[in-house]
Amino acid sequence: MGWGMKNRLSRIIKPDTGRTVMLAVDHGYFLGPTTGLQEPGKTIAPLLPYADTLMLTRGVLRACVPPTIDTPVVLRVSGGTSILGNLADEGTTVSMRDALRMNVAGVALSIFVGSELERKTLLALADLVNEAEEFGVPVLAVTAVGKEMVRDARYLGLACRIAAELGAHYVKTYYCEDFEKVVRNCPVPVVIAGGKKLPEHEALHLAANAVKNGAVGVDMGRNIFQSDHPVAMIRTVREIVHKDLPAKKAIEMYETLAKEKETVFA
Ligand code: R5P
Numbered sequence: 001m002g003w004g005m006k007n008r009l010s011r012i013i014k015p016d017t018g019r020t021v022m023l024a025v026d027h028g029y030f031l032g033p034t035t036g037l038q039e040p041g042k043t044i045a046p047l048l049p050y051a052d053t054l055m056l057t058r059g060v061l062r063a064c065v066p067p068t069i070d071t072p073v074v075l076r077v078s079g080g081t082s083i084l085g086n087l088a089d090e091g092t093t094v095s096m097r098d099a100l101r102m103n104v105a106g107v108a109l110s111i112f113v114g115s116e117l118e119r120k121t122l123l124a125l126a127d128l129v130n131e132a133e134e135f136g137v138p139v140l141a142v143t144a145v146g147k148e149m150v151r152d153a154r155y156l157g158l159a160c161r162i163a164a165e166l167g168a169h170y171v172k173t174y175y176c177e178d179f180e181k182v183v184r185n186c187p188v189p190v191v192i193a194g195g196k197k198l199p200e201h202e203a204l205h206l207a208a209n210a211v212k213n214g215a216v217g218v219d220m221g222r223n224i225f226q227s228d229h230p231v232a233m234i235r236t237v238r239e240i241v242h243k244d245l246p247a248k249k250a251i252e253m254y255e256t257l258a259k260e261k262e263t264v265f266a
Helices: 003-012 040-050 058-064 096-101 118-135 151-167 181-183 200-212 230-243 247-259
Strands: 020-024 053-056 073-076 106-112 140-141 170-173 189-192 218-219
Touching: 003 118, 020 118, 020 140, 020 189, 040 053, 040 106, 040 230, 053 058, 053 118, 053 200, 058 073, 106 118, 106 151, 118 140, 140 151, 151 181, 151 230, 189 200, 200 218, 200 230, 200 247, 230 247
Parallel strands: 020 053, 020 218, 053 073, 073 106, 106 140, 140 170, 170 189, 189 218
Antiparallel strands: none
8 A cells, every 4th residue: 555545544544543433424415405414514514623534525525615624535426316316326426636636535435236236336436446546545435225235244244345355445334233244354444334313322332333343433424413412422423433432431421412512603
């Protein structure tokens, strides 16, 4: 791995703990103005100080995030579909040139293993890795799961392993039973998505179980920005990810922070 690649990766996965809290706010790319992200800039601003990395699209980055921020950006570069169509039919939406112009720390693309378009999405991943290698940009493969896919260790393990085999530098997947097998069988770091909004204590359990079982962190969205107390939530998730705070203590921490006044972004 070259210097640039290592440097970018270490901006995402923090070398002091080997972990990362990525804030995922890219949902609009297929969901439109989803709950909590109607005005992305207002959602992002109070959470930014607690995010190791911001994961989002080019459009929201340019329109809603000041270029003066110091937080590394992982740019979603796949899309072209909506919740109304065939989600797996994504293409690459951003050139590496433009990604680099925005000074990204990494790029992300979804793969749809098991869908009729799996070959197309897997080859798009391979093409992206080929290009990213030229410039030292780490690629995050997002193992997207269709409605018909079972989120179990066998399926997620298959998707993560294939992503790693094709050269992804790290992989995002979902937490599942026997998650440690998914991690063990994947030779690159794994982060988990939070998935649909859960009660806060369940989301905190999920994050704690994921890191306990080998994830290097989270790329979490809805369970943070759709929470009644997003800042309390991300601050607690940070403690879990970087300090191995157990779930029970994390829930106590969240409840304490939730009582404090949320930072108001004007
Ligand atoms: C989904 O494809 C998006 O990439 C999201 O970034 C990802 O699912 C993580 O967000 P959430 O925690 O809301 O699932």
